[in-house]
Amino acid sequence: MSKIVTLGEIMLRLSPEGYDRFSQAKQFNAFYGGSEANVAVSLANFGKEVSYITKLPANAIAQCAINELRKYGVLTNDIVRGGERIGLYFCENGESQRPAKLVYDRKDSAIAKAKREDFDWDKIFEGAEWFHFSGITPALSEECAKITLDAVKSAKKKGLTVSIDLNYRENLWDATTFSKSIRELLQYCDVALGSMEEAEMAIGEGIGEDCNTVLKKFVEKFGLKYATIILRNRFTAEDVDWTAVLYDGKDFYNAKKYDIHVVDNIGGGDAFAASLIYAITSKLSNQEIIEFATAGSCLKYSMNGDVNLSTVEEVETLMNGDGSGKVSR
Amino acid sequence: MSKIVTLGEIMLRLSPEGYDRFSQAKQFNAFYGGSEANVAVSLANFGKEVSYITKLPANAIAQCAINELRKYGVLTNDIVRGGERIGLYFCENGESQRPAKLVYDRKDSAIAKAKREDFDWDKIFEGAEWFHFSGITPALSEECAKITLDAVKSAKKKGLTVSIDLNYRENLWDATTFSKSIRELLQYCDVALGSMEEAEMAIGEGIGEDCNTVLKKFVEKFGLKYATIILRNRFTAEDVDWTAVLYDGKDFYNAKKYDIHVVDNIGGGDAFAASLIYAITSKLSNQEIIEFATAGSCLKYSMNGDVNLSTVEEVETLMNGDGSGKVSR
Amino acid sequence: MSKIVTLGEIMLRLSPEGYDRFSQAKQFNAFYGGSEANVAVSLANFGKEVSYITKLPANAIAQCAINELRKYGVLTNDIVRGGERIGLYFCENGESQRPAKLVYDRKDSAIAKAKREDFDWDKIFEGAEWFHFSGITPALSEECAKITLDAVKSAKKKGLTVSIDLNYRENLWDATTFSKSIRELLQYCDVALGSMEEAEMAIGEGIGEDCNTVLKKFVEKFGLKYATIILRNRFTAEDVDWTAVLYDGKDFYNAKKYDIHVVDNIGGGDAFAASLIYAITSKLSNQEIIEFATAGSCLKYSMNGDVNLSTVEEVETLMNGDGSGKVSR
Amino acid sequence: MSKIVTLGEIMLRLSPEGYDRFSQAKQFNAFYGGSEANVAVSLANFGKEVSYITKLPANAIAQCAINELRKYGVLTNDIVRGGERIGLYFCENGESQRPAKLVYDRKDSAIAKAKREDFDWDKIFEGAEWFHFSGITPALSEECAKITLDAVKSAKKKGLTVSIDLNYRENLWDATTFSKSIRELLQYCDVALGSMEEAEMAIGEGIGEDCNTVLKKFVEKFGLKYATIILRNRFTAEDVDWTAVLYDGKDFYNAKKYDIHVVDNIGGGDAFAASLIYAITSKLSNQEIIEFATAGSCLKYSMNGDVNLSTVEEVETLMNGDGSGKVSR
């Protein structure tokens, strides 16, 4: 089995219990997550060998983040220790017409202030077959943009498959810089995923085209092997529907659509990325790939926290048609 | 900014966690609320200066109720301390076909046994522009009915706008006494709100007319400036739809209707009253008033406890059409 | 009032809080239940005198199970103490497309290793009018199958009404043994309940017939006084609809159908059995019997844990048409 | 085995978790207890047949109190249902130099407003050998004083042993009325227990005599069979030492003294009373009686809540000298 490597920021997330608002909380639930860390944990839960790369301070709270990754089997040996703080954010769950509320406090985190020389990509990619990152990583700082570029170049050179989750965050950068930066990185990518809006921002042309047209342009523009677009309709804080389309440069593959009752809105896209990578590296057929990715991420929405704790068997059960939640006994 | 004054009873509410029934509870969640106290807290959250009037014993539990009001910025200096007990009730949350269950223990509370001379309305209304109360306050005791009458008369004399939430409680008084008592109080009111049934009880004529007819009669009979009727359909303990109509003596204004997944059934009407008062005192247009009042109270249903913890910005976001619960990040 | 007796296994159930998965749990909620114990507790909550029969070790955890039964008024004096362990299982709640997950650890429990001579049925059935058990009890061990047969024979001889909940569990026995064993026991039964599939297994003929045909064959084959079939459609882990049909050898009685938001999927059938027994022993009409049984079990789904904590009044309120969850105050 | 009967008030106790003060509590732990109810539960845990007598309203919270008694095997069939409320109190745990803090809200409870005709003592005492009450019961109301007198007279007439825990509460009555009322009741008692101060109040003479002198006077004045005095030194909210002396009219028996780290200060005396009654009714020797009573109540201090959950074996282990808390494994 070859290793998958992901690079990004892992943060401490502090959430009031249940439907409580911040001002009602006497305690905050602690989760540790971040887009690429979530991908790593999900892949480990699927049985893949996966190494997570970031920089974290040498203190006891950052150690908790590492413990959480290790708990699920993620390799953490190549995480760089140093810097002053782990980024964090506060997240109040939404419900019905009330949206989730996020207060970010991630500035000047160890990874945001990391230096290019902190990472030895040759060593990190030893024995690896895949590298994954999201659009958040290059947005953390100018140096992080360079670190990400170092990583994709090195990965490409060493023959790894490179995947990107576009993951545009308006709090982290403006649309123009995003498009420019992402376009450079996409040169080195084989697999890309995102929403319609994100794909259009990456392509940089008109807006409002249909999904297949966008996918086609996307694949052609960047010479991708696979591109997928997630189609999500959000009705309230707890009701979404969720499906996706895969394009391999030749054909379009549509997944089943799920009507989801959301327990936790964080990490759906990350679960999709992980399921997609699992499915591709496990040599599933194209139709199976998009079904596995969609079913896998559907299940994430039913779980607390950032990460998808599903096993391959659980995803397959749903993918093969049983979404009835029947108890086996 | 002028002060808003509300008068009523604040109780300790004891609720089992989540869906637990009383007999399963090892702990009770403690909330402090009451119709007019809930209005006060919501108005304080909207940034208004608001003073809450009641009588509470000089013990540590009543102090907790005061602390909870202060926490959200409500002025509590004019609360009278004395008497023997704070009223309380036990409330088991409902779910699906199972209704919420309430066990009241509010008899002989400090406010129910308060005397007219406990309250110096001239002093209380200094610097105030608005006085609000609900039909519960005069129902607490014969003396409370007199205290309420003292208050509305004084308020009227001092030129305050007076609002009433009809709030008929069959556990507190019979329909005939309610109608008689409320009718006397309505003489001094400018703004009134309630359900169809409550408005019809106040008017004292036939039952079963349409909403606009009732509103018209209501406004005319009592010379109101504004009357609103809340239209709620309850399907199960967690599913309601919710809208309202405002009548200003000339035109009818209908609000958007919300399909709500209910977290906590207590305090929806109080949130409506607070949002209505905020919207009127903030000089919104009539259509905006009813939209703000409806959206504001819709959000309450998604929160634990008696009070609406929404900010003006959160209500405006929903009122302006985004009820999708989308996370901003 | 005459006594109702039930026989079975009570287990410790360990469940993560809320939607947490096993790997996220720092604590497990402890429930004590089992099909026939659940029936006993529900009947006690309905005000019936009910005695529960099982074997439990003489340790502090088994004592907790007995305490839980006593708490709700179930008679536990005839429970045999001895053996080494109380059976247990781990149960992770499901949500949306994610099913509940059960890990059983019930092997070699005290009741599974009990001996026929542990139970003195003459003494146990003193003053009793009804004996109830489910298809799980004879499946626990070969000796348990004999114990169950002893019980039904003794009950029959002493003139008790005997009821069976078919309750096929594929983890406990294969379909052929189940059919054979159950058929023998059904000889001694007056009242039987189950799903379509279970009734068909008991009858042992073709599959896929309509409900009424199955009921007719079922009653005729075993000379039953009453047979009921529960009709459940499961859409997701939290959405089921639920109704039932009663056949008395002459007429079919259909209950109202409920669309249920499920809090806890364990114990719905047990709540149905208890409500059915209550309704029959309370001499309700046939239509009332099936309505009471269906409404009673509908309410169970809104509660945490294995047991139905409804009172007769609560079931009657729902049965008489108020499923709106309206708070009375 | 003959039945023991106790009479008194059971209350809902609401306590913040751990060391939290009232103003920090988001939840209150719910305990159900009262002096004589605590005695009943402890005796049931010791394997005695015990019936608890009180009056409780027919609501769901009072039912929780009954459930808690039943859970431990106390007979509750003779509890009268009616009246409006269950008494309650709030109790904040103390620690170090900070004392526990109690806020009582027990006025007008169902038992305080009970009538003499509510209780049929002939029926209640059927099959009983012992009646126990404390000085709190007659203090609840004038009618309760009469009810208690009815009870002791009836018990005496029927040949039961009668025991009293003096339990003077300055919040419930003044010293003079206490002394007068208790003296009348003591005419009918065989066994009495209390502190030095309480015994002196009952005797009604000088203060400040030594323990044995007080015991001697106490036994002689009221013709008691056994009197015990508990000797407690309290150093801080969590540190007490605890021993007791028994006098049987002839000899004095001193128990071992325990240095106790207190988990919960409520119910030590009640645990002593229960252990004393157990030891006497189990025909232990006089020295064993006072050792069992002292060891049994020592253990109570290590438990949360009002009641002693010790078994006979656990008390015997401590009484026989092993207070080292060694784990057996």
Added chain:
Amino acid sequence: MSKIVTLGEIMLRLSPEGYDRFSQAKQFNAFYGGSEANVAVSLANFGKEVSYITKLPANAIAQCAINELRKYGVLTNDIVRGGERIGLYFCENGESQRPAKLVYDRKDSAIAKAKREDFDWDKIFEGAEWFHFSGITPALSEECAKITLDAVKSAKKKGLTVSIDLNYRENLWDATTFSKSIRELLQYCDVALGSMEEAEMAIGEGIGEDCNTVLKKFVEKFGLKYATIILRNRFTAEDVDWTAVLYDGKDFYNAKKYDIHVVDNIGGGDAFAASLIYAITSKLSNQEIIEFATAGSCLKYSMNGDVNLSTVEEVETLMNGDGSGKVSR
């Protein structure tokens, strides 16, 4: 009543429950505190009018800090809103030989990055009689040192009494800078408190003198009206003894010494400062002042969180000799 003003940083403190270590925590308890905020809350609990000055960002978490202050009656109107983040720290409770463990993340908080022009001292000190700060405030940033100097100068000019808690923190500044900065501020102070080591650092001479000598030098060097030194011996994480000496330029006043079982080690000195200020502004005698300050801070150690929730009556009870933790009932 005249107002007391305190200036400093309030932080979010995140602590695992009970004795859990960081790596065991699934939740963090949230407290809001800081040296001068703790003083403000304690003074408000003593019934004083007190205004807290700081700068906090305009987000929902900072609002929680303000809510916590308001809950206890602290005036928060003069708090400046702006900046990016509220400082925070993680605090693991210690026990026995294991010390508490702190991980600070307070850099670049709103107050640390505040500007001198953010604060209008003339307006802030309107109606005030006392200004208090600690050695932490000037250590937050160079600008904060200037802000503190502005404050003391303005306070002095307006005739306020100025008090300082030396509060040296080795994480915030080196000993030399501390001494220099504190010495300048002490010119404007009337009342000072600290440990032996801190007083010696402020004086800037030899180390190892006896307490009275240090106090004498301290008062003389800075022309103080009152100086107090806290004498604490720490034996383990949960065992300290605690007393203090007051010097008024003429006489030395020694307080009673307390052997304390520590619940929470944070905030003892702040509780001392608040009790001292209360006692001085309430015109107690010098002996009473030091007894009140010592007893008040002793009680703090028995409470969770940073702040002293004692009332004046509770402190007086202890100060007058009852530290036995006896429950009054």
Added chain:
Amino acid sequence: MSKIVTLGEIMLRLSPEGYDRFSQAKQFNAFYGGSEANVAVSLANFGKEVSYITKLPANAIAQCAINELRKYGVLTNDIVRGGERIGLYFCENGESQRPAKLVYDRKDSAIAKAKREDFDWDKIFEGAEWFHFSGITPALSEECAKITLDAVKSAKKKGLTVSIDLNYRENLWDATTFSKSIRELLQYCDVALGSMEEAEMAIGEGIGEDCNTVLKKFVEKFGLKYATIILRNRFTAEDVDWTAVLYDGKDFYNAKKYDIHVVDNIGGGDAFAASLIYAITSKLSNQEIIEFATAGSCLKYSMNGDVNLSTVEEVETLMNGDGSGKVSR
């Protein structure tokens, strides 16, 4: 760095919160531990490479045990999956004179039913320098005794240092079998630790000799390189003192004695074993070895759960004399 290998049983431990008794628990805290697993986790926390060997079923609860090991960095790749159940036990914390109470349910666990051929010791010991086990492992079953013998023989042959914690458990085997079995295993051991009683059982001669004599005989009889005896006095469930003596065949080394306030009584000996192994493999001096082992295990007692979460730095701080629990800030 060379690997340390430990072999044993890891169980799920279920404990009521705080001081609650089993019958009060609505939830059980879940810990995963066992003597040798605890040693492994502590060594991993000290930064050692350590692999834990056991057999666990392929279910979700056993996976939680593995996750817990991985969380702290223990290598779990060589754990054999299979069998039916993970062993478990219920543990009620003791307090004051009340001892902790354990209910074991570990029979027929996967490891107890494991076969010799499940383990490939050549592969397991690849790259290892040390093998550790306790007297519990061979007691699990006759096959486990053989597995343990296989392991020590293989370890010896491959040149590993072998250590044994005698750990006699009277619930698992009788004294005679223990002595016989342990004596055989001790032939292959280099380092041994235990209590006086355990060492005497292993030696098999007279009882009641002094510690040094026992140590001397122990080392001589089995040709040990190091033997240590832990000297513990237990006063109550929360008070123990704790020290130890090391003998290297030439000299005796006594450690400092600690008076400990116990949070959790499980795992003290395991923490000692881990600290001892750390100290020896880190080439500390003999005096440092025994001080490190004693200080490391002292700290364990202040933590919830079975395992020592101390870092090397924390142990060194205590070992170097600072047990005052002073907060560094």
